[in-house]
Each structure stands twice: as C-alpha cells, then as structure tokens.
Amino acid sequence: MTTVRHDDVVVVSVTGSLDALTAPHLDAAVHNAVATRPGGLIIDLTDTDFLASAGMSALINAQHAAEEHGGSFAVVADGPATSRPLTLVGLDRVFPIYPTLAGGLSALT
Template sequence: MSSQPAAANGNIKQDRVGDISIVSVAGTVDMITAPKLEAAIADAAASAPPAVVVDFTAVEFLASAGMGVLVAAHGDLAPAVKLVVVADGPATSRPLKLVGIADVLDLFATLDEALAALQR
C-alpha cells in the first residue's frame, strides 16, 4: 500500500460524452504520473473518437513531464483525433500558456465549454 495520498498519485479516469472521449485527471501530474496520463490518452483515442478532452480541472500541480505528454499525444493523434485541454488557474492553464502549449492545443476553462466547442 502506498504511503502517498491518492491525489498525489495522479488519479485518472475515463469517460465519454457522446462520441467524445474524456480523460479526467486529479492531483499531481509529474514524471511519476505522466506515463499513466500518456497511457490513458492512448486508450481514450484507441476507439478513434473525433476528439479526446484532457480535463485538468482537479490538477493541483502540472510538471513539464505532463506538458510533454500533451505535446507528444497531439503529434501522435492529429489530424485524425483532436486533442483539447480543460485547464483554468495558476497550477494548470498558466504553465500551459507560458510554455506555448496553449498555442498548439485548444485550451478551455471548463469541460462544458470544451464539449460545446467540439459539438459545433
């Protein structure tokens, strides 16, 4: 049994809204948890949905390893599957904007905004 709290382990769950895959992440995304995120994105894209949404709403810390996973996944999936990110706040959207990932991927403040944009 791990001595770390569950949130520190980068808790990841998958869901679908219509034909859009959603990967929701909570806690910390760092070099320890980034491989789990990478695997979850690949699994979510395996059914060839039109889009995969990575929801970082509950992420408390986003390290460069997590951002690297997003860039790599975008390169692997595009143009067949659109990858978008939900992030709002200093722990997630700010670093994504600072390093320029928000210039490559669509960034939304809420999951509802992301889904509305994808269903147009």
C-alpha cells in the same frame, strides 16, 4: 485518471499531480482512448493541482495521438497550477485550452 465518453468525445480527467511519475499513466489512458477512434479527445486538468514539464510533454503526446487517429484535441485548464504554466510556455498556441469542460465539449462536438 478517469476516462469518460461523451458521445464522440473521450475525456481523460487527471486528479492531483501530472509529473514524471504520473505522466506515463496519462500516456496509457490516451493510448486506450484513441484506440476507440473518438472524434475528439479532451484532457481535463480541472482537478490537477501540479503540472510539471513531464506532464506538459504528455499533453503534447496526447495531441499527436489524437490527431494521428483523425480526432480533434483540447485541454481543460483554469487557474495558476495549470493554465498559467501552459500559457507561459506557449502551449496555448499549440492546442486549444478551455476554462471549463462544458466549453471544451461544446467546441469539439
């Protein structure tokens, strides 16, 4: 996981798998990110090659954390390993999903 700030938006990028073993790392990164009170939080799954249900739960937790701190939230996901599972379980109706980081940043700034 890497965290980068783009003006008033914090981007947490996940590389590899987002599953039961790595979801707590995302939770910790989100906790640290929202503590800075950004205007927005983006979880970037561009380099994520596996998204398990524990990872999806971590995304929902991230959305709640961002909103509790007054910020907006979005996910960047494109492809069969990430956007497809999110769409299949209906999370595309829970939070916005963008195919590119540029699109997510544009929407949140």
